[in-house]
Amino acid sequence: MLKMFKTVEGQVESIEQPQEDCWLCLCQPTDVELATVSQETGVDLADLRAPLDDEERSRVDVEDDYTMIIVDIPTVEERSGRDWYETIPFSIIVTENMIITVCMQDTPILHPFMEGKIRGFNTFMRSRFILQMLYRNATTYLRYLRIIDRESDKLELKLRHSMQNREILMLLELSKTLVYFTTSLKSNEIVMEKLNTLSRIKQYEEDADLLEDVITENKQAIEMANIYSQVLANMTDAFASIVSNNLNNVMRIFTIISITLAVPTLIFSMYGMNFQDGMLGMPFSDSPWGFVIVVVSSMVLAGVVTWFLTRSRLFK
The missing domain is CATH 3.30.460.20 (CorA soluble domain-like)
Incomplete structure (x- = not known):
């Protein structure tokens, strides 16, 4: 257009x-x-x-x-x-x-x-027009950087109770954006420094302060992008560790349940074996209360194992 x-x-x-x-x-x-x-x-x-x-x-x-x-x-x-x-x-x-x-x-x-x-703004004052556009560009970077900072704060709140990868991937996307911003802002800074020494474009006396403001805003945007990038990098690493730790906690619970269930499973599997007549049978196999005794004993033993595992240093 x-x-x-x-x-x-x-x-x-x-x-x-x-x-x-x-x-x-x-x-x-x-x-x-x-x-x-x-x-x-x-x-x-x-x-x-x-x-x-x-x-x-x-x-x-x-x-x-x-x-x-x-x-x-x-x-x-x-x-x-x-x-x-x-x-x-x-x-x-x-x-x-x-x-x-x-x-x-x-x-x-x-x-x-x-x-x-x-x-x-006047179209015939071309050097000032250039600086005004560069100033608007720098302020736009600053505005988007503040939006990115607010987005990272929202993601931080979600990550406190999340075990999914979606929020971490979004943090990585924001980190990549900040890298692009930093690279572009540094390239723009080189262009502004060259404009400061370019005599071909007519400079007005009032433009000196405007050029200084443009350079200042651009440097501030670079500084903010670097700070936010470091914060996001640290946040990503921290929450990746948190998600991994949450997963370890879940696996710890599953391990305790598996070991606890292995005890009665072992007992019941032995009582399920067939024995020949006349041979020594399993304990309580001839008692009318044998089944109840075995079940209760298995539950008590499983409870003892669970109590021990939950307090063991290996599962803390």
Whole structure:
């Protein structure tokens, strides 16, 4: 989808044709839209396609007529009724008279710009526009990290009374997401450091504080991602041990029951043997109360064995 915007008297307006100092927004673009933008702006078609590759790395490329900035942005994907977080490439291409953004998905990072909700946003102030988008990107990372932290707290409560693998697998998925976030944020940090020294893009005096805020927010996101990643790793190991310990407790109970039942089983199996006439029979075999005596004796002996096993150090 191709959308075009331009700031007119402080208001963001949608336009139908590319104009000077406008913003071309490509979200989930078609081949026809990419070819049209490439023909009208002079941007290489390969550069326009670059952020459509999931594996594209964050970088800054300086060409003759334009500068391309690629960063990783967070996105939400719904799977099995749950929200999972990942990162995708996002491209900002700055030419002499316009700015172009390309993304494989419709990202909520750009919605406030389209709706004119960003204070001080002007399409002709391209360097500030870049920093404003990078700032929104960093704050979006922070917001998703807080959501992930709350999700891990909910999983922690479930794992306290759970012996299933589902919650632990979800923790592992969150841990993997944090690894992706950390890697993407560090790559974005390198891009921001290069932007700080890039003289090709015009810098406004007011942008110095904004750039500092962007770098600060990005570093804070990196720090939070590292902390949450360590917490999740420790939590995963701890609850894996808890689940294993719960399983051991169950096996302990089953072992005690098995040994206890083995005692009367042994006695009854011996009394079930056939003996020839005239040979020495089993005790109480000639007594009319023999069956009752054997059953009661077996139950008493089984109770003694159970009492001993439950207090034995081997089964604690």
